[in-house]
Amino acid sequence: MSARVPRVRRLPLVLRNPSFGRVWAGQVLSQAAGRMFQVGAVWWLVGFAGGDHRGLESGLFLAVSTLPAVVLAPVVARIIERHAHRTVLAMATAAAGLVAAATAVWAYTVALPMAAAYAAGLALATCQAVFDPCLTTSVPELVDDADIEGATGFELSTQSLAGLAGGLLGPLVVDTGGLAGVVAGCAGAYLLAASLIVSARFPHATAVQGPGSEGAPRPRTLRRILAGLPFVRRVLVCFAAANVFTTAVYVVMPLYTRGVLHSTGSTVAVLEAALGAGTLVGSFTGGRLPGRAIVVGSACLAAIAGALALPGLFTGHVVVVGSLAVVGWCVGVIGVRFVALFQRRVPSEDKPGFFAVMQALLGATFPVSSLVFGALGDHLTARTLCLVQGAGLLPVTVALWWLGRRADHAEPEQPARLAQPAALTGDAS
Numbered sequence: 404m405s406a407r408v409p410r411v412r413r414l415p416l417v418l419r420n421p422s423f424g425r426v427w428a429g430q431v432l433s434q435a436a437g438r439m440f441q442v443g444a445v446w447w448l449v450g451f452a453g454g455d456h457r458g459l460e461s462g463l464f465l466a467v468s469t470l471p472a473v474v475l476a477p478v479v480a481r482i483i484e485r486h487a488h489r490t491v492l493a494m495a496t497a498a499a500g501l502v503a504a505a506t507a508v509w510a511y512t513v514a515l516p517m518a519a520a521y522a523a524g525l526a527l528a529t530c531q532a533v534f535d536p537c538l539t540t541s542v543p544e545l546v547d548d549a550d551i552e553g554a555t556g557f558e559l560s561t562q563s564l565a566g567l568a569g570g571l572l573g574p575l576v577v578d579t580g581g582l583a584g585v586v587a588g589c590a591g592a593y594l595l596a597a598s599l600i601v602s603a604r605f606p607h608a609t610a611v612q613g614p615g616s617e618g619a620p621r622p623r624t625l626r627r628i629l630a631g632l633p634f635v636r637r638v639l640v641c642f643a644a645a646n647v648f649t650t651a652v653y654v655v656m657p658l659y660t661r662g663v664l665h666s667t668g669s670t671v672a673v674l675e676a677a678l679g680a681g682t683l684v685g686s687f688t689g690g691r692l693p694g695r696a697i698v699v700g701s702a703c704l705a706a707i708a709g710a711l712a713l714p715g716l717f718t719g720h721v722v723v724v725g726s727l728a729v730v731g732w733c734v735g736v737i738g739v740r741f742v743a744l745f746q747r748r749v750p751s752e753d754k755p756g757f758f759a760v761m762q763a764l765l766g767a768t769f770p771v772s773s774l775v776f777g778a779l780g781d782h783l784t785a786r787t788l789c790l791v792q793g794a795g796l797l798p799v800t801v802a803l804w805w806l807g808r809r810a811d812h813a814e815p816e817q818p819a820r821l822a823q824p825a826a827l828t829g830d831a832s
Contacts, residue, residue, distance in 0.1 A: 429596035436592035438569025443585040462777015466770035476763030499530035500593030510583035570675020574668030648795040651776040659785035681728040685735020697807030703733035712793025
């Protein structure tokens with residue numbers, strides 16, 4: 404009779420790797436604070452401070468809040484390459500905390516001018532534009548190779564938690580404490596995040612070498628990085644096009660709440676929570692779905708198109724909440740499958756530049772989306788905007804599916820200078 408070997412249950416990654424847990428908690432706080440300010444400020448503009456052009460004003464605010472990730476991508480890549488990642492993460496969150504604290508003091512002293520709200524949004528977005536790609540680049544420094552996919556899931560789920568917590572709190576705090584209460588809460592969250600990151604260890608970090616150091620590999624330009632990864636480049640272009648229509652939800656939701664549901668900030672909070680909860684579930688379940696990334700991604704884009712269009716056909720709180728939960732789940736699944744794929748496909752020395760340019764490419768469409776849908780919101784009903792979102796995603800879905808079919812008949816892409824070719828998986832196409 405053979406003895407049965409008991410199966411040992413492993414603790415969750417954030418518990419068995421305390422340093423990763425601290426950084427992950429810092430990311431939750433940082434991104435939740437940024438989301439709380441963004442959603443709260445948009446509801447402040449739509450529900451309280453806006454004039455006759457609420458759609459355009461809220462769209463302009465969202466556009467301003469996303470410009471740093473696009474404009475500063477080359478600068479961010481150099482910062483991440485040349486400085487210790489823990490230092491970069493801690494400095495970015497500390498700077499955001501100081502900006503938020505100063506804005507809160509100003510808002511409590513006198514009525515905050517609209518220009519000051521835009522300036523604060525720009526400053527906080529600049530800090531976040533440094534923080535996000537640096538954190539993604541830091542994942543291999545915090546965990547073992549076997550835990551990279553799990554760590555990626557935790558990292559992406561943080562964005563869902565941020566959307567859930569920040570989206571829920573932002574409008575509620577504006578309804579009760581105004582914009583001053585929002586920025587005060589953001590200041591505390593940012594500063595706590597900075598203290599958590601400072602206390603973490605990065606056990607797999609290598610010594611930072613300046614560009615002129617002997618033996619340091621010369622980093623490739625952002626253009627050459629993408630030129631060497633044609634499959635990845637085409638996938639990013641598809642998702643950038645999809646972002647034009649999916650990210651418009653942040654403009655459409657407040658307009659839909661005010662113009663169709665005739666409700667208050669509590670409804671905006673519920674809608675944001677549904678979107679965030681769906682993304683959270685998708686982030687944790689996306690890695691378990693069978694099929695290649697392209698197939699799963701195409702199916703998810705088709706589902707997003709239908710879910711975004713549904714509130715344009717049928718009104719009601721239940722319809723909108725259910726639709727946004729589906730949208731969030733699909734977004735979470737897409738994020739986990741493709742970011743994990745990129746982690747393995749992109750050479751280690753190119754990751755700082757790649758993730759900076761990825762954020763810039765995907766974020767470049769957000770200002771356009773915010774301005775276009777914000778301006779349209781002053782002339783079209785929110786229900787019509789929902790239909791426009793759904794219809795716009797259909798050709799992108801077809802393009803991504805076609806890309807997968809084309810990859811089926813091509814040789815697998817082998818990125819240049821890849822340190823560990825064995826890390827590539829069959830999930831690449």
